[in-house]
Amino acid sequence: MQDFLPFTRPTIDDETVAAVAAVLRSGWITSGPRTQELERELAAYLGPGREVRLMTSATGGLEMALKAIGVGPGDEVVVPAMSFAASANVVVRLGARPVFVDVELRSRNVLPDAVAAALSPRTRAIMPVHFAGLAADLDPLLALARERGLRVVEDAAHAIGTRYRGRLVGSFGDIACFSFHANKNMTTIEGGALSYADPALSLPLERERFHGITKDAAGNVDVFGAGGKYNLTDVAAAVGLGQLRRLEAFNARRRELAGHYFARLGPRVDPDILPLPGDDGHSWHLFALLVPLARLRCSRDEFIARMRARSIGIGVHYPSIPGLTYYRQLGWDPAAFPNAARIGAETVTLPLFPAMSTGDVDRVCDCLLELLQC
């Protein structure tokens, strides 16, 4: 039996392990110099005119961002019907209402016209998701938001290193939120970052991140709100610094491996089941395709079990949000979002991570093509 190939695996180098050990031995292990350094390095990576704040997760970051722009009870936020549940959950947690829009089948991203049709007088913000690392079409979304006086909060959890029209996601627009969860393109084990343009957001975000506290010049503590507790540790930041140094190389390798998947699968399968190839700006967080389950007369669970029996791990990203029990209970009808429903039912994520070899991709494709009978 061959070694099990998981659908993803982080790459942590010895230098990073040593940097973590140095933090652990330093006597200062929570937020401190390494966290500040990672905020500076991320801001430098994203380019001029951006503020960056780290936090313990993208989920916390999205919630903090929406709160900082004033989203609350009675407000609506436009969210893709195909994303991780966190994109919608954060809206509900603020007492606001997520309004779902269907996504385009192959890009898994929202189309600006569909977003425009979902706006109401209660809409406060639009939350595009750069699904799998492929940038959503931001220019028309930003123009629409400007025209209607709305904010755009990008769920860029998949998109650190993604470029839109040659520019890094998070280097423009109102607010972008990255995830550094263990499975994402760069990791701090758990963690996230907000990149934003308006320096006036720093104060509310910092207060929300740490107990509502702001210190005066003499270092005296005062509390200006019932803030939360979302600060990243220096141990985590040391991991992130090691990851950020290699991010461009990681993503270039992901692109090569995705290219090899296309080279192997493109000539053999229906193009409709493959993801959009995108351009050089695609950071290939995920390589997901739609399995023709009806033709194969098999369930996705069976398909995944067959791949697993061949020592290949498969992920599922994601069930459609309106089809999840909680959102159905809130009154959403998953059938109203047919592309999200189909993706949610048929999607499988193939192994893709920087330490994979092209031989691994070949192995996945051989098994896949055998199971797809093509």
Ligand SMILES: *Cc1c(COP(=O)(O)O)cnc(C)c1O
């Ligand atoms: C991973 C993910 C999140 C949440 O990120 P965390 O850092 O785990 O909180 C949000 N949205 C999407 C699309 C994600 O994939």
